[in-house]
Amino acid sequence: MTQESKRILIVDDEEDLCEILQFNLESEGYETEVAFSAEEALLKDIKSFDLLLLDVMMGKMSGFKLIDTIRKELKVEVPVIFLTAKSTENDLLTGFNLGADDYISKPYSLKELIARVKVVLRRNTSAIDSEEKSVIKVENMVLNLDKKDLTIIDDRIELTRKEFEILKLFFENRNKVFSRDEILLKIWGDDVIVSDRTVDVNITRLRKKIKHYGEYLKNRPGLGYYFEV
Structure with missing residues (x-):
């Protein structure tokens, strides 16, 4: 300004x-x-x-x-x-x-x-x-990058470290589709052996935790997940 x-x-x-x-x-x-x-x-x-x-x-x-x-x-x-x-x-x-x-x-x-x-x-x-540099806002959701937490209006949502990192990835790349392999590589790295089912489990938990915003986390069959805004 x-x-x-x-x-x-x-x-x-x-x-x-x-x-x-x-x-x-x-x-x-x-x-x-x-x-x-x-x-x-x-x-x-x-x-x-x-x-x-x-x-x-x-x-x-x-x-x-x-x-x-x-x-x-x-x-x-x-x-x-x-x-x-x-x-x-x-x-x-x-x-x-x-x-x-x-x-x-x-x-x-x-x-x-x-x-x-x-x-x-x-x-x-x-x-x-x-x-502004330390938070990412999407509608009434505020992801605090310093505190590593999420608030929806005045409600603080408890996230695991991986859930936080997944949500951060989607917030920073809204409407971009990530395959399960891409998510695994970006969040877990290539030095940990985990299955793509791990991604599905974390996405399911995230959907429940972010309440009605869970419907923003979408799956494109055969391609992967994305956060639609």
Whole structure:
């Protein structure tokens, strides 16, 4: 994702400050939107933003309450920087405990703010890239290559090492047909003597474990198995 496509939501009840922030951030190539209260912010599609800049003291709902609502009720993990005059140790701890990525005390330098915005966005982009490289997603199935496990929605599925490797092979080569011999060679190697019946047994177990997605694991008679998506 390029810097120009990053979207930032500014939430502050000081309209003049929002205007200044919006002008300077857009000058850096970011897309911005403004909400003058926490309640107004909740009417927006929060997950469409790459970063939230939140004031703490606002009307009925504080910035602390807003981020708590976003995390717990909306289940959105968007990065957050608090911009506030509340800078006691307890305020800082509260902000970070709620999942803030940074905490900037008013008054602040616009150059410092933009520098911190860049750091948080870069860090979050790196984390997303790293996570995407370590998982393979197929619809609601997530195969974690680091943890060597499978989750379907929130349900963790126990797989044997060979089952995991077979599913990984199919996930990485969707719609490609593999003969039993090819699967044996790729998963068991050529130094282990096993029969092609071993492949059938593992495929059967996999079909049961991945629930209704089992029907995606298909057999083409005389040719072999493939994962149809």
